[in-house]
Amino acid sequence: MDKNKVIAIVNQKGGIGKTVTALNLGYALSETGKKVLLIDFDPQSSLTVCFGYDNTDNIQTTIYNLMALAIEEKSLPKMEDYIVKIGNIDLIPCNLELSAIEIALVNVMSRETVLRAIVDEIKADYDYVIIDCSPSLGMLTINALAACDSVIIPVTPQYLSAKGLELLLKSIIRVKKRINPKIEVDGILFTMYAERIKLSKEVLSIIQEAYGSHIHIFENKIPTSVKVGEANMKSKSTIEYDPKNKVSVAYREFAKEVVSL
Ligand SMILES: Nc1ncnc2c1ncn2[C@@H]1O[C@H](COP(=O)(O)OP(=O)(O)OP(=O)(O)O)[C@@H](O)[C@H]1O
Ligand SMILES: [Mg+2]
Known part of the structure; x- marks a missing residue:
């Protein structure tokens, strides 16, 4: 394991490509031999659905269950009981319960660091842990920020909110x-x-x-393609669905x- 790096994909603005980025970045990294864990940390569970779960209510163990255990200071189950393997990628799924x-966190001491306690236990097994965040700056996102080494902020030109970006950066500084x-x-x-x-x-x-x-802007920018939506419907990353597509090439780069960071 060369990095054990935990990256949160964050923006409180919805629908700007966080989940698509988490999935394709995870896939691209795993293609190059990196060991990758994705954590679906959004109650909407889009990432879990991308992995082909039609009914997320039936999932045995989600990140919610792990957090509930961590809140009670109980030990986590064996990794194979909560990590789902899909191809070369590992996923901790999620459902609306999150x-x-x-x-549940309101009266918990150290409520900002519940996710961190979980991530710290498992990150040694991975090169990259990627957390797909929900579109909010609430306690879930604060937990993701507390648990990560770094943040990637996807931004879409059509929906840029300068005020929103400012608020996000303030939360990160706090x-x-x-x-x-x-x-x-x-x-x-x-x-x-x-x-x-x-x-x-x-x-x-x-x-x-x-x-x-003061903030790096990634050289590669992700274009738009209908293949992204098609891939989602087929429960695949864009890269897996259409490897030569411009979006796939951009995510690989x-x-x-x-x-290289
Ligand atoms: N590069 C792209 N080209 C075309 N469509 C895209 C692209 N990236 C994302 N989309 C589409 O835009 C929509 C939102 O993407 P995504 O779910 O990744 O956003 P999100 O930021 O995770 O949203 P939320 O905040 O609701 O979780 C989806 O329908 C997705 O298929
Ligand atoms: Mg999402």
């Missing part, structure tokens, strides 16, 4: 000060980026000007950038 965790001093921002990843559209270029230059000096 939405109840915010309330977590860095109080709970997780080692956290770094790996960078901003442009998704659904259309090179030829003026808006994309404008948004890129706005972000470069505002943040370029992006994964190389991530490895």
Whole structure:
């Protein structure tokens, strides 16, 4: 194991490609021989559904169950009892029950670090642990920020909210000060980026000007393709579904950038 790096894919804005990024980054890394664990940390469970679960209610052990155990300071079950293997990738799945965790955490001491306690126990087995976050800055996302080494922020030109990005960066700084001093921002990843559209270029230059000096902007930008949606429907990553597609090529190149960090 060369890295044992834990990366959270975060943006409180919904629908901007977090889950697609987590899945394709995980797939691209595993293709190059890295051992990868994905954690679905969004009650919407999109990532779990991407792995082919039609009915997430029936899943035996989810990240919610593990957190409930960690809250009670009970030990975790054996890894094979909660880690699902799909091809070369490992997944800790999720279902809607995770939405109840915010309330369960209210009276818990160290409630920001419940996920960290779990991740710390298992990360030694992986090169990369990738956490797919929910579109919020609530206690779930704070747990992900507390548990990770670094953050990747997907941003879509069409839906850029400068205020939203500012709030997200503030949360990261707060977590860095109080709970997780080692956290770094790996960078901003442009998704659904259309090179030829003026808006994309404008948004890129706005972000470069505002943040370029202190936050890395990934060289590779992810274009838009209908194959992404098709792949989702077939419970596959875009790379697996259509390896030569421009989105697949971009995610592979992006994964190389991530490895080189
Ligand atoms: N590069 C792309 N090209 C075309 N469609 C894309 C691309 N990336 C994501 N999408 C589509 O956009 C939608 C949102 O993507 P995704 O689920 O990854 O976003 P998200 O940020 O995880 O959303 P949420 O915050 O709700 O979890 C999905 O329907 C997905 O198929
Ligand atoms: Mg998602």
